[in-house]
Amino acid sequence: MIQKLSQGIFDLNLEHNGMHPVLIWSEQDGATLIDTGMPGSLEVIQESVREAGVAWNDIRRIILTHQDIDHIGSLPAIVASLPSKPEIWAHSGDADVIEGKAPFLKMGADRIATMPEPMRQALEQLSVDLKDIRITRLLEDGEQLPVGGGLRVIYTPGHTPGHICLYVPEEELLLAADQLIVKDGLLTGPNEAFTPDMPLAIKSMSKLTSLAIRRVLCYHGGVYDQQPEEAIEKLAHASN
Numbered sequence: 001m002i003q004k005l006s007q008g009i010f011d012l013n014l015e016h017n018g019m020h021p022v023l024i025w026s027e028q029d030g031a032t033l034i035d036t037g038m039p040g041s042l043e044v045i046q047e048s049v050r051e052a053g054v055a056w057n058d059i060r061r062i063i064l065t066h067q068d069i070d071h072i073g074s075l076p077a078i079v080a081s082l083p084s085k086p087e088i089w090a091h092s093g094d095a096d097v098i099e100g101k102a103p104f105l106k107m108g109a110d111r112i113a114t115m116p117e118p119m120r121q122a123l124e125q126l127s128v129d130l131k132d133i134r135i136t137r138l139l140e141d142g143e144q145l146p147v148g149g150g151l152r153v154i155y156t157p158g159h160t161p162g163h164i165c166l167y168v169p170e171e172e173l174l175l176a177a178d179q180l181i182v183k184d185g186l187l188t189g190p191n192e193a194f195t196p197d198m199p200l201a202i203k204s205m206s207k208l209t210s211l212a213i214r215r216v217l218c219y220h221g222g223v224y225d226q227q228p229e230e231a232i233e234k235l236a237h238a239s240n
């Protein structure tokens with residue numbers, strides 16, 4: 001079930017795999033999709049957008065929080081399904097991967113070898129399809145985006161070189177992507193197994209401590225609203 005986080009902001013909550021893309025809609029700016037799920041998620045995302053009461057063709061832009069396949073997996077399919085080309089925004093640190101010019105950071109031959117054949121094929125197809133993607137705007141740390149009444153980019157490298165969080169000041173809402181995870185009811189840092197530069201990820205955590213945060217939406221784990229500021233403060237001071 002999708003969840004309305006505030007006026008015009010929806011947690012798309014893909015229940016089949018526990019991922020949480022976000023939809024932001026306003027009369028003025030149209031619809032913005034944040035992250036696109038695994039390969040093959042087009043239909044379930046379309047359904048969620050419909051559930052939010054937003055027309056699919058209203059999607060004007062797609063923001064990618066980072067290059068991992070569970071975030072960009074359905075990007076080519078979503079772009080192809082929209083009659084007018086959406087804008088595509090991401091940080092330069094992951095741009096080459098998103099545009100199919102560089103291999104996925106975390107998809108070495110060893111890992112791919114452990115995957116079931118259909119997944120391997122989907123990845124291969126994705127690598128081909130991403131070559132047609134062109135990022136239309138490179139996002140920079142601290143900039144205010146004309147989405148949802150002002151969405152602030154917070155550059156949080158470590159999990160990937162181009163990872164970003166997005167902050168909605170009016171709602172004191174942090175869209176944490178993979179910088180934070182809700183696990184067993186607790187707010188934790190990024191998954192170490194999939195975070196190549198953990199010291200940098202922890203350094204990035206300290207950029208979140210100056211924000212007023214009432215709620216966090218984690219791409220993995222969903223909403224966390226039990227005094228997230230305290231938890232983030234602790235995570236920022238974790239030694240590694």
Ligand SMILES: [Zn+2]
Binds near residue numbers: 068070071178219220
């Ligand atoms: Zn992820």
